[in-house]
Amino acid sequence: MAPSQASYAPSLDNLIKSFNSQPLEASIESLIFLLKRRQVKGDECARATAHILRQVVAKSKWHDVDQLLSRVQSAGSRLVRAAPLEPVIGNIVRRVLGLIRDEASEDRNNADDVTSEAASDIQTLGPSAPPPLPRPVPVPIRPGPSAISAGMQVSKSMFNLLSVADPGDSPATGASTPLSQAQPASVHALRSEVMDGIEEILDEINQADDQIAGFSDIQIHPGDYVLAYQPTRSVERFLVKAASKRRFTVIIACLDSPNSGAAEPPYATLRKKLNTAGVNTINLVSNGLMAYIPRVNKVxxxxxxxxxxxxxxVDSGCCIAAQAAHEHLKPVIVLCPVYKFCPEDPSDEVSRGELGTPSSYVSYANGPGVDALEVENTVTDYIPPELVDVYLTNLGPQTRHHLASILADHYKTEDIGFSLQLGEP
Known part of the structure; x- marks a missing residue:
């Protein structure tokens, strides 16, 4: 259900500020409303998801780890269904689920250490330990025949129970996790630890672009011709950081949109920053890409x-640049933070690409012409792995062969298909 004031859509920053003052369900519905309207997209989805899951941990009622995992999975699945073409939402949910499992396992190990230490202290007392107090001798009462047979059955069943049961076993649930029978003090400590862990994820999201930009002087050399196709915020910071230490030329390529009606040319702010730093820029539309590719050093x-x-x-058109660079043996460098690494294979929908409105290219004022045409405007493209040379992350440059180790370090195997664990609403 959409918020009561459907005509007013708050910005993401205002929505995040309102999380602390409104109920949890209202916060989730407000974010879902913005996701469906595509008013929160791209990198903003990661930040919004982390904030809302922090509210789920802080405000929802749960008494053990299994309940907490269920609450996070439920809220995360709703967000994923609201924006199925934003895989970063599922990545953040998986990161939080893995964080909960790690914190619960750590608390369980600490509790086991304390128990083992207490047992060792008792054993080390030895003969010097004071003798136990004498227990009162019960008055013998002769039980009847039925009581004797019942007592034998109880003793036998208790013996079987103790011989099979393992006090360290977790309950047999769908998400078996340590500390499922946690005490209130442990629940409070786990809540605090998980919230601190989500804050660290938020710091990673906020600092990722600056950390990637720190590798710019290694990737860009003096005198290079760099082709930046539809530069994102990460690419802009990367180029501006490199411009502070290097002198090179940037070719800014983008799609030609004749009906966009923009007040200024695209990426005018980026060109101004680069020109101020002494870096030359060349504006290019995608249909002139092949003429510059032989001169380019990297894409x-x-x-x-x-x-x-x-x-x-990627954004639509980047696949053309990657294919052209591959044909001319030019390296393709992709800037992508680790939180955008998805532990799944692309679906058929991703491979086909997302379709947007064609009104930027075809005017609906031409009624007869529009009726006779079927225009598709792809918003996203899929680039196969063989066209990529370097994945530049906030952890440094990576190759395709190292992606599996990065995914294993950041995601739990049991959380990869979390969105499939709950049925459709």
């Missing part, structure tokens, strides 16, 4: 997601 663009096989979800 750089940002990615919306990196899939398990190394394929990329």
């Amino acid at each position: 750089i663009f940002g990615a919306k997601a990196v899939y398990q096989n190394g394929g990329l979800l």
Whole structure:
């Protein structure tokens, strides 16, 4: 259900500020409303998801780890269904689920250590320990025959129970996790630890672009001709950081949209920053790309997601630049933070690309002409892994062969298909 004031859609920053003052369900519905209207997209989805899951941990009622995992999975699945073409939402949900499992396992190990230490202290007392107090001797009462047979059955069943049961076993649930029978003090400590862990994820999201930009002087050399196809925010910071230490030429390529009606040319702010730093810029539309590719030293663009096989979800047109660079043996560098690494293979929908409105290219004022045409405007493209040379992340440059280790370090196997664990609403 959409918010009561459907005509007013708050910005993401205002929505995040309102999370602390409104109920949890209202916060989730407000974010879903913005996701469906595509008013929150791209990198903003990661930040919004982390904030809302922090509210789920803080405000929802749960008494053990299994309940907490269920609450996070439920809220995360709703967000994924609201924006199925934003894989970064599922990535953040998986990161939080893995964080909960790690914190619960750590608390369980600490509790086991304390128990083992207490047992060792008792054993070390030895003969010096004071003798136990004498227990009162019960008065013998002769039981009847039925009581004797019942007592034998109880003793036998208790013996079987103790001989089979393992006090360290977790309950047999769908998400078996340590500390499922946690005490209130442990629940309070786990809540605090998970919230601190989500804050660290938020710091990673906010600092990722600056950390990637720190590798710019290694990737860009003096005198290079760099082709930046539809530069994202990460690419812009990367180029501006490199311009502070290098002198090179940037070719800014973008799609030609004759009916966009923009007040200023695209990427005018980026060109101004680069020119101020002494870096030359060349404006280029995509249909003139092949004429400049032989002169280019490397191609750089940002990615919306990196899939398990190394394929990329990118803005429309980047695939053309990657194919042209591959034909002319030019390296392709993709800027992508680790939180955009998706532990899944791309779906058929991702491979086909997302379709947007064609009104930027075909005017609906030409009624007869529009009726006779079927125009498709692809918003996203899929780039196969063989067209990519370097994945530049906030952890440094990576190759396709190292992606599996990065995914294993950041995601739990049991959380990869979390969105399939709950049925459709």
